[in-house]
Amino acid sequence: MNICTMFRKMKNIDSAFRYIRTFTILVVLLSSSISCLCLYWCFSSISRQQQTVYVLGNGQAFLASSSTRKDNLSAEARDHVQRFHELFFTLDPDEASIREHTTKALYLADQSAKKIYDNLRERDFYSQLVAANVNQSLRVDSIEVDLSEYPYRFRFYGTQLVTRPTTQTTRSLLCQGMLREVSRSENNSHGLLIERWEILENRDIRTRNRK
Structure with missing residues (x-):
């Protein structure tokens, strides 16, 4: 395996890692947003009941x-x-x-x-x-x-x-x-x-x- 091939594979691995990291961050952000919306809905419902x-x-x-x-x-x-x-x-x-x-x-x-x-x-x-x-x-x-x-x-x-x-x-x-x-x-x-x-x-x- 020559040096050029090694660098290409390392570059591909680095790109794949960045893609996985970006995807993971998006999933976490989406999950957090859904959780926040659920909490907001729950507190709003409780507030309406109390009123x-x-x-x-x-x-x-x-x-x-x-x-x-x-x-x-x-x-x-x-x-x-x-x-x-x-x-x-x-x-x-x-x-x-x-x-x-x-x-x-x-x-x-x-x-x-x-x-x-x-x-x-x-x-x-x-x-x-x-x-x-x-x-x-x-x-x-x-x-x-x-x-x-x-x-x-x-x-x-x-x-x-x-x-x-x-x-x-x-x-x-x-x-x-x-x-x-x-x-x-x-x-x-x-x-x-x-x-x-x-x-x-x-x-x-x-x-x-x-x-």
Whole structure:
């Protein structure tokens, strides 16, 4: 093998090496680009999900596209407060119905509501309601929510109608508490939790005989 042939072969090897190196670099760059695009798509999807809010309908929240949760917070907070009080104070003389309503209500509040529920149960309030064939309904008069400071303060004004076999009593209801943001769930679609809940007033307004 002469020197010229050796140089040609070495040149061919060098060219092949440069070709392989260039091809490898292109493959790496392409793979990196695809990986970056995948990461961008994933982060964009997560960001869109985090910016999802819920639209109210029939006391429930349904997914809707929006820029931030704050856009719908006022409506969601009011509906959450209303939903809790309706569940907690709307009672029929049926143990299963009472258990269903109070269980759903307690998903929306913290131990402050559970403590009041336990006190009522220990005083046989629910048992007496069933035994006496009494049912309670609730009318919402107004709900005040202050979103200027977190956790959010609220006040609930309502009217109770307590119906017994022979009489019907109208009672005033005033409650207050605070709202804390939590994760949304099947049992808490608004992602809010009532805390420091207390009943400020619950007194008889009038009683009339039923015909």
